[in-house]
Structure formats: C-alpha cells, structure tokens
Amino acid sequence: MKSKILILSLFSSLLFSQSRMNLDFENVTDNNKMLKWLTNKKNQIIEVDTITKFEGKRSLKITGESKLSDDKNDFAVVMQKIQKKYLNGKEFTLKARIKSQSDFDGAAFPYLRTLNKDKKNISFLNQQDKPIKGNTDWQELIIKIPILENVENLDFGFVYKGKGSAWFDNVEILLDGKPIEKPLKELTSQQITAIKKYVYPLSSFEPNNNDNSDLKILRNLIGSSKVVALGESTHGSSEIYKMKDRIIRYLVKNENFDIFSIEAQMQQSYLVENYTNGNSTLKEAMRNLGFWTWKTKEMANLLNWMKDFNKDKKKISFTGFDMQSVSEPIKQLRATFKDDTELQNKFDKLSLKIQEFLEENKNIRRNYILTDDQSKTIYPILSEIKSKITSANNLTDSEKKWQNQNLRIIEQILQKTMISRDKFMAENFMWIKNNNPNSKFIVWAHNGHINKDKLRMGGFLDEKLKNDYLTFGFAFFDGTYKAMYNKDLGNVTAQTPYLGTYEYWLNSLNEPYFILDIRKMKEDKDLKYLLTDFDLRTTGSTKTNNEFSYRNLAEDFDYLIFINKSTNSDFNYE
Secondary structure, eight states: OOHHHHHSTTSOOOOOOTTOSOTTSOOBOTTOOBSSOEEEOSSOEEEEESSSOSSSSOEEEEEEEOOTTSOTTOOEEEEEEEEGGGOOSSEEEEEEEEEEOTTOEEEEEEEEEEEOTTSOEEEEEEOTTSOBOSSEEEEEEEEEEEOOTTOOEEEEEEEEEEEEEEEEEEEEEEETTEESOOOOOOOOHHHHHHHGGGEEEOSOOOTTOSOOGGGGHHHHHHTTOSEEEEOOSSTTBHHHHHHHHHHHHHHHHHHOOOEEEEEEEHHHHHHHHHHHTTSSOHHHHHHHTOSGGGOSHHHHHHHHHHHHHTSSSOOOEEEEEEOOOSHHHHHHHHHHTTTOHHHHHHHHHHHHHHHHHHHHTTTOOSOOOOOHHHHHHHHHHHHHHHHHHHHOTTSOHHHHHHHHHHHHHHHHHHTOOHHHHHHHHHHHHHHHHHTSTTOOEEEEOOHHHHSOOTTSHHHHHHHHHGGGEEEEEEEEEEEEEEEEETTEEEEEEOOOOOBTBHHHHHHTTOOSEEEEEHHHHTTOTTTGGGGSSEEEEOOOSBOOSOOEEEEOHHHHOSEEEEEEEEOBOOOOOO
C-alpha cells in the first residue's frame, strides 16, 4: 500500500487546539460521533466503542471487510493536523495503544507526516512494515519524526486496511519528549472564584425589564467606542435575540446610539426603516427583512419599539449591510431611470444574464466565474448605468451616492464567495458609517461575522476602526433553537457542550446570564489559558452534526454574553 498517497490531500486544514484534541476519544457528539478527528474511508466502519477500551469510557474502533490482497486503495484513515506555531521543537513523537481481535486479517498502524508551505511532503513515517495482526492485546506503538526548519504542518493519525476490527486508544503526542497534550479537568472552586472577578451578572434577558441597573456596566465596557457589534452563536435563539434587544434599547436611550445595522439585505433594510418611521405596515417590514432568521416575534418586538421610540422625533435608524440579492438594487435603478426606454431594455438583459450566472453558480462556494458572453453583456451595461448616474441632473448628490451603492451591490454579488461576502459586508457597513460620521452604531450579526478574525467582517472593521470597534460574542449552554434541516425549518435540540468547550466551563460558574470581561481576563496570566484552545458553538442557519469548532475567544471578542438556556425563536410575529 502506498500510504503517502493516502494522506492526504483528502483532508482540509484543521486548526490544532492544544490540550483540546480528544486524544483519548472520550469527547463525542450527542449521537456518539467522534470529535476533533478527521476521517476518510472506503468500505470501513469507523466508530466510537464503549465496550472495548484501554481505559476511560471510549476507544476508536475500525472494522473492515476486505482482504489485504483486495483493492490497494481500500483503506481507512483517521487523522489530525497541527500547525507550525505549535511545532517549536526538533522531534515529534506519537504514542498510541492498539488492539485487534482473532478475526482481524489486516494492517493497522500509526503514521506521521510533515509538509512545507506548498503542502509538499518533507518527511513521512509509518509502521506499515510491522503492523499489528491477528489477535493482539493492547500494545503501545511509538513513532518519531524530525521537525525541520521548513515544516509548515504536521499530520498524525492511523491507517487501517483489511478485514476484522482494530481498536485505538490513549494517544499521546510529544515535542522533544514533553507532552503537548494535557488532560482536561473540571474547574476548581478556586478557579471559579477567580474567574468571577471578570463576570458581570445580568438580571434578565427580557427587553421590557423595568430595572436596567445591571446594564450600567456597559458605559464602562464600551467607553468611547462608536461601533458596538452584538453577535449570536446560532440564528434562531429566542433568548439571545431578546438579550440583544434589551441591550439595544439601553444603548439607544442611555448612550446615544442612533443607527442600528443588521446582517440583512442593504436596500431592503432601508425599506424596513419605513416602518420604524411609521410609514408602512409590520407585515411589509418583516417581508423586507428577507432572511427567515429575522422574521420572528423577537425582531417584530424590536421594530415596534423603534417605531414607538421614533414617534416624536427620529432617534434610531434601521439599516442593513448584506449583499445576497440583486432584485432590489436593480428595481431601484430601474425606477430612477424609468423614462429611459433604451436603458430599461438593457436592464432586462442585465437581469437575465445575472440570474443565469447565479443559477450556474448556485452550488459553488468560491471563485464565481462569468462566461465571456455574460461579461460582454453585464459589464458594459454596468458602465453605462454608472455614467448615467454621474450625469443625471435630476439627482441630488445624496441620491447619486445611493444609486452608485445599488450598482456596487450588483458588482459585489458577481464577485461573491464565502470570504468575499464578509469583506463586502464590511465595505457596505463602512459606506453607512462614512455617510453618518457623527453617529454611533449597533451592529447585529452572527458571531462568525462580527469576530475579529482577519478574514471576517469584524476583522476588516477592526483593522479600519481600531478602538472604535467593540465586539460582544454570545453563547448559550443548552436548550433548543430554530434552524434549517432536511430542507425545512424546524426546532433543533442543541448539542450538549462537553468538557473542552467554552460553554461547559462558563456554565460551571452557576450564573444564568452574565457578561464576561475578556479584555481584563486575558491579562490574568493564571486564567488566560481558559480563553484559548477551546471549542465554541458556531452553528449558523443550518443544523450540523457537530455544532462546536475551535475558536480563540481572546482574539475573537472583547466581551462575551452567556445565557444558560435557549429556546427556539418565535415566528408567530403578528
């Protein structure tokens, strides 16, 4: 077997989470799926076994049905990847316990591989020349590989080929003979006491709560920052939406925040504002929000409050910064040039070609490509529209800015990828901010967009705004939330946080709702490790098998708001 082929171009990059790698296979999802490890198989069964194990409660079990002499590519691989920043040493060691049973006719062995920045193999080592065979009791296998200067990543894991079952347990990884992995432990009472120095308890998540004295701490936390971003760990949590609503009302009334901006279509969001100014119906407003995530009773309550708040004098504006639909930008451009028959015909062609392009690329997540025919049709029309806007004597400067932004949204959609979407949302928000230089802003979006990762919207905003940009991440322990699954919208039971998640240790503080001061906590050298190398619930609008993924809380957010229990958002908003 050519094991070098094996490994692997089959796997995408996985961030190494020091001390959180599930090396003993104890951490599983609610349906008993193994966490952290990536797998690839052909005809094998890869599962967590609770009966046969070296110690603890679980082990990894792989079972096959093919003889060694069969298809040489019929094998299974279980692996993890470690990044260069965690490989500050000269030698990497992998230890593991491996066992097989009497009907095992195959090969099971560990492997190590180092790669350079071009993802080319530097070193590759396995024990395929001395694999375990037949009926074996638990035995320890050890392999080592040098860490050369040009090593960028390291893969480690196990290979299985053949017929019967083999088990793996108690993996250890060492750098220069010292363990990298440390066992997870429950927080001690002393640690809990120490952490609570950085916790500000909240009395309620209800927006209509009369006593807001607990929110006075926000003045100190926010300081002079003019952009406050409120995240969410998943779309569809009623308690998170309510808590955000409560905070928004407080910031508007007490801290002079006057523009609200949400992860919703930019043009349609300005139509939603018609309702908050008393010029349309709630049904129209909810329809213009577009995404199902916002068509909730919780959002309707916020809009109703904005409307009431703006009755005497407009004090809070409703805006959006997303860019996933061309219908409204084209509609508004059409209306602007309704008397230009020739241009109206070109709008027809533009709409047709863009819809054709979007249909062709609906399953592509990156690198959208226009055909030559599409480019030759679309870009000359966009150029002509831009010229028409510039020369239009009947438009004010403000109207020209807005129509150019409609045009820009169309351009963004033609270039949209998973990464560029965040970049464009940041660009659109900055357009709103630059046109309202004296305002203070509340941003509403998923944790995955507001966090300060360089490739996320929050990262782009953090780079531009510096101290003016402040983030509040959100997390909850358990309960339910609304999400898409099986092509339908329904209530999802949240995956239970496990030891190794932020939510697990946050819940152990025994406070139902609170703000965690990450800024101050990460300065505490005895507790800083609790803000790194843990998993955080990162579900979006769709149900996933594993709701948690590695995040660095200290790098992502300034503060985190924790809620112990979530229920699904309410879509009966009328």
